[in-house]
Amino acid sequence: MLTAKLSVTDTGRLRDETAEPEVLRPAGHPNNAVRARQLSKRFGQNTILDRLDLDIRPGEFIALLGRSGSGKTTLLRALAGLDQISSGQLQVPQARAAVFQEPRLMPWKRAWRNVVMGLHIPQARERARQALAEVGLAHRENAWPGTLSGGEAQRVALARALVREPQLLLLDEPFAALDALTRIRMHQLILSLWRVHQPAVLLVTHDVDEAVLLADRVLVLDGGRIVADLRIDQQRPRSAENHAFQKVRTQLLQLLGVELDADAGAPKPVLHLVPPSPAAPFNLSNFSI
Numbered sequence: 214m215l216t217a218k219l220s221v222t223d224t225g226r227l228r229d230e231t232a233e234p235e236v237l238r239p240a241g242h243p244n245n246a247v248r249a250r251q252l253s254k255r256f257g258q259n260t261i262l263d264r265l266d267l268d269i270r271p272g273e274f275i276a277l278l279g280r281s282g283s284g285k286t287t288l289l290r291a292l293a294g295l296d297q298i299s300s301g302q303l304q305v306p307q308a309r310a311a312v313f314q315e316p317r318l319m320p321w322k323r324a325w326r327n328v329v330m331g332l333h334i335p336q337a338r339e340r341a342r343q344a345l346a347e348v349g350l351a352h353r354e355n356a357w358p359g360t361l362s363g364g365e366a367q368r369v370a371l372a373r374a375l376v377r378e379p380q381l382l383l384l385d386e387p388f389a390a391l392d393a394l395t396r397i398r399m400h401q402l403i404l405s406l407w408r409v410h411q412p413a414v415l416l417v418t419h420d421v422d423e424a425v426l427l428a429d430r431v432l433v434l435d436g437g438r439i440v441a442d443l444r445i446d447q448q449r450p451r452s453a454e455n456h457a458f459q460k461v462r463t464q465l466l467q468l469l470g471v472e473l474d475a476d477a478g479a480p481k482p483v484l485h486l487v488p489p490s491p492a493a494p495f496n497l498s499n500f501s502i
């Protein structure tokens with residue numbers, strides 16, 4: 214795995230160490246897909262990320278919760294390399310892709326051209342077609358973005374991420390603007406794609422149930438740091454009706470400052486890392502969003 218190493222000098226200058234990418238050892242080695250140490254991000258006088266430490270293992274599915282304004286997008290943008298960090302160290306894979314709440318498609322480019330936009334790869338159209346097929350949109354490869362539904366447009370954005378074969382897939386509330394039914398189907402799709410491609414995933418969400426349904430670990434960001442790191446070891450597919458699920462949900466809601474009457478005595482979360490889930494077979498024909 215190629216890594217981009219970003220660090221900041223004592224004078225605050227970003228040191229670009231990506232010119233000679235380091236080769237990470239295979240999964241199983243202590244090396245991680247993401248390794249952040251003392252990572253800080255300031256906007257003027259405001260410290261948003263405050264000496265944050267974070268490890269994500271290759272292939273691990275992480276959900277990140279936190280109050281509005283807690284810095285989730287700031288962290289995601291730093292991991293994506295879209296913003297410079299103010300200080301600290303950050304190690305991420307070279308192959309990264311991000312999907313945001315809005316699909317960010319170029320309206321003057323057909324779906325398949327959006328998928329391979331900015332890439333100079335052989336057989337671009339065929340690669341785009343394959344990626345669109347993976348998200349169940351082979352039949353819309355020539356569609357203009359303006360003719361796509363919200364769910365379809367988001368799937369094109371996913372295809373655009375996939376075609377980059379990311380080792381780190383960054384998702385910033387990608388389902389937030391979708392209706393409930395489309396959201397459920399997107400959950401299934403994202404899990405299936407994750408199993409097939411096995412990137413590390415960081416999913417930012419406000420939806421506690423979504424986090425517990427999907428992730429290996431759920432993190433809570435507060436005060437510029439990761440204040441909780443809950444391992445979710447329930448088998449997938451998970452059910453919100455399940456007692457263990459509800460217990461974790463209650464813990465998370467309490468951590469997020471939501472007042473709850475019931476189950477106030479739920480045990481506090483513990484901090485520990487988990488290995489990636491084993492890959493499972495995937496059948497795309499199950500999806501028709």
Ligand SMILES: Nc1ncnc2c1ncn2[C@@H]1O[C@H](COP(=O)(O)OP(=O)(O)OP(=O)(O)O)[C@@H](O)[C@H]1O
Nearest residue numbers: 256257261279280281282283284285286287288419
């Ligand atoms: N470019 C910027 N310049 C100045 N301040 C910024 C900038 N980007 C973000 N901030 C501030 O950083 C803080 C964290 O913003 P961020 O978007 O990361 O929060 P968030 O956790 O993603 O919130 P939400 O859940 O509402 O999306 C906010 O106070 C925001 O105003």
Ligand SMILES: [Mg+2]
Nearest residue numbers: 285286287385
């Ligand atoms: Mg945000």
